[in-house]
Amino acid sequence: MGQLVQIAEPTHYTAYKPKPFTRQERDNVTILYGGLTWKHERVIQGAMHNLKYNAEPLPNINREDLDAGKELIDVGACCPTIFTTGSLVSFLKKEVAAHGKQEVKDKYVFLTAGACGPCRFGQYHESYSMALDGLGLRDFRMYLLAQDELDQGSGDGGGLEINLPLSLGLIWAILCSDVLTDLEYMTRPYEVNPGETDRVLNDCVEHLYNAFRERPHRGKKYKALAWHLMSDYFTSALRGVRKKWDTIEVDRLRVKAKVKVTGEFWLQTHEGEGNYNIKRWLESEESEVVPPPVAVWLHYLLHPAIRKLEHRHSAGKNDRMKDLLLQALERIYRRTYNRFRKALGNLPNELPDQLELLRLAEPYYHFELRGGEGHMLIGKVLHTYHHRKAHMVCELSPYSCMPNTMSIGSMANVIGKYPDLLYAPIEIKGDAEIHALSRCQMILTEAKKRAQADFDEALQKTGLTVERIRKYEARHPELKRATYRVPHHGYCGTAANYIMHLASDRRVAVN
Numbered sequence: 001m002g003q004l005v006q007i008a009e010p011t012h013y014t015a016y017k018p019k020p021f022t023r024q025e026r027d028n029v030t031i032l033y034g035g036l037t038w039k040h041e042r043v044i045q046g047a048m049h050n051l052k053y054n055a056e057p058l059p060n061i062n063r064e065d066l067d068a069g070k071e072l073i074d075v076g077a078c079c080p081t082i083f084t085t086g087s088l089v090s091f092l093k094k095e096v097a098a099h100g101k102q103e104v105k106d107k108y109v110f111l112t113a114g115a116c117g118p119c120r121f122g123q124y125h126e127s128y129s130m131a132l133d134g135l136g137l138r139d140f141r142m143y144l145l146a147q148d149e150l151d152q153g154s155g156d157g158g159g160l161e162i163n164l165p166l167s168l169g170l171i172w173a174i175l176c177s178d179v180l181t182d183l184e185y186m187t188r189p190y191e192v193n194p195g196e197t198d199r200v201l202n203d204c205v206e207h208l209y210n211a212f213r214e215r216p217h218r219g220k221k222y223k224a225l226a227w228h229l230m231s232d233y234f235t236s237a238l239r240g241v242r243k244k245w246d247t248i249e250v251d252r253l254r255v256k257a258k259v260k261v262t263g264e265f266w267l268q269t270h271e272g273e274g275n276y277n278i279k280r281w282l283e284s285e286e287s288e289v290v291p292p293p294v295a296v297w298l299h300y301l302l303h304p305a306i307r308k309l310e311h312r313h314s315a316g317k318n319d320r321m322k323d324l325l326l327q328a329l330e331r332i333y334r335r336t337y338n339r340f341r342k343a344l345g346n347l348p349n350e351l352p353d354q355l356e357l358l359r360l361a362e363p364y365y366h367f368e369l370r371g372g373e374g375h376m377l378i379g380k381v382l383h384t385y386h387h388r389k390a391h392m393v394c395e396l397s398p399y400s401c402m403p404n405t406m407s408i409g410s411m412a413n414v415i416g417k418y419p420d421l422l423y424a425p426i427e428i429k430g431d432a433e434i435h436a437l438s439r440c441q442m443i444l445t446e447a448k449k450r451a452q453a454d455f456d457e458a459l460q461k462t463g464l465t466v467e468r469i470r471k472y473e474a475r476h477p478e479l480k481r482a483t484y485r486v487p488h489h490g491y492c493g494t495a496a497n498y499i500m501h502l503a504s505d506r507r508v509a510v511n
C-alpha cells in the first residue's frame with residue numbers, strides 16, 4: 001500500500017480590490033494622479049481643489065523611475081507602463097521611508113485612467129497592483145477613472161465621487177491646457193528674450209489653476225453640463241491668458257524646421273525623461289514642435305461608437321437615436337474646443353477631422369484595429385503631409401508596444417506611396433537616448449533643408465528682403481507680438497508663411 005501524499009491547499013489568484021475610501025476620510029487623504037504634462041496636472045489640480053479634494057500630481061517622471069518600474073512589474077511590459085508604474089513606486093518608497101507604511105496607506109489613494117481594449121493600457125492598474133504587492137502595500141488604495149463614463153457615481157465609501165462636476169472639470173482642464181500648450185510650442189522657438197515664454201507660461205498655468213479652483217458650482221447633473229457648455233467663464237479665463245501672452249516678443253523670421261510629434265498616447269504627451277525630453281531637444285536643434293493635444297485622443301474615443309452604428313446592416317430606431325446623439329456630442333465637443341481656440345485669437349491648431357483621419361488611413365490600416373492610437377497614427381502622418389502642417393513627423397514608439405509596431409509596419413506601405421514624406425519613427429526604451437536622437441537627427445537634417453528652401457522661395461516669390469521686412473516691423477510692432485496670428489499660406493514653415501502673409505495680406509511693398 002503506497003502512502004497518501006498530502007497536497008497543499010492551492011492559493012488562488014485574487015484580483016486587486018481597493019478598500020473603501022470613505023467620505024469622512026476625504027479631508028485627510030490626498031488623491032495622487034499623473035500621466036500628463038505638468039501644465040495639465042496643475043490645472044486639473046485646480047478642478048479637484050474646487051471640489052474640496054486634496055489632490056497632488058506625482059512628481060514628473062525621471063530616468064530612475066524606469067529602473068524602479070522594471071524591478072517590480074512583468075518583463076513584457078511596454079515602456080509607458082514601466083515608467084508610470086515606476087513613478088508611483090518611487091513616490092511611495094520615499095513616503096514609506098519618511099513616514100512608514102501605515103501612514104502612507106492611510107494618507108494617499110491613487111486615481112488612474114482605465115480602459116478596456118487590446119493593448120496594455122487596459123491593464124495598467126494590474127501592473128500597479130503587482131508593484132504594490134512587491135512593495136508590501138497591497139492595502140494601498142487605487143481607483144479607476146473609466147474613460148467612457150462621465151458619471152460613475154460615488155465609489156465604495158463615498159470618498160471619491162466620479163460625477164459630472166468632476167469629469168467635466170477634468171475634461172475642461174485638459175482642453176484649456178491643450179490650447180495653452182499649443183501657444184507655448186509655437187512661441188518659444190521665436191522668443192526674442194530667452195526664457196520669456198516659460199516665465200509667462202508659468203504665470204498662465206497659475207491663472208488657469210485659479211480659474212478652475214474658483215469654478216462656480218452649478219448642480220451635479222444636467223445643470224452642471226449646461227453651464228459648462230454655455231458659460232463664458234472659461235473663455236474669459238483664456239482671454240486673460242491671451243493678455244499675458246501678448247507681452248512676449250517674437251522674431252518669426254528665424255528659419256525653423258516644423259516637426260509634428262505623434263506616437264503612442266503617453267509617450268507623445270509626456271514632457272521629460274520618459275521620452276528623452278525630445279520636444280525640448282528638437283527645439284534646441286532649430287525646430288518648432290507641433291505638440292499632440294490630449295483633446296485629439298478624447299475626440300477619437302467618441303468615434304468607434306459612431307462608426308459601429310454606421311456599419312450596422314440594418315439600424316433600429318434606437319440605433320438611429322444613439323447615432324444622432326453621438327453626432328451631436330461630437331459637434332458640441334468640437335465647438336467647445338473651438339471656443340477655447342477663439343479666446344486665444346485662433347492661434348492654437350484646429351482638431352483634425354476624425355473622419356478625414358479615418359479615410360486617409362483606410363487603405364493602410366483598418367479603423368477597427370483598435371489598441372493604442374489605432375488608425376490615427378497613419379491618419380495623422382498623412383493629414384500633416386497633405387495639409388503641409390509640418391516638414392516632418394516624429395513618431396514616438398514605445399519599446400514592446402504591439403499597436404505601435406503594427407502601425408509602423410503599415411507605414412512602410414505609406415512611405416512607398418509617398419517617398420518624399422519625412423517620417424522618423426523613434427523607438428523609446430527609456431535607456432537608449434543617443435540612438436533614438438541620432439535617428440531623429442538624420443531626418444531632421446533634411447527637414448531643415450526644406451525649411452530653408454521654403455524661406456528662400458517665399459522671399460523670391462514676393463520680392464521681399466529680410467532688411468525690408470525688418471524696417472516694416474519697426475513701424476508695425478504688433479507683428480512682433482506672440483499673439484499676432486499668421487495665417488497658413490501653403491508652406492510648412494512659419495517664416496515662409498509669415499513672408500507670404502506680409503506680401504499678400506498686409507501688402508508690404510518690395511521697395
Ligand code: SF4
Binds near residue numbers: 079119371401
Ligand atoms: S499603446 Fe502600446 S505603449 Fe501604450 S499602453 Fe498600449 S501597449 Fe502600452
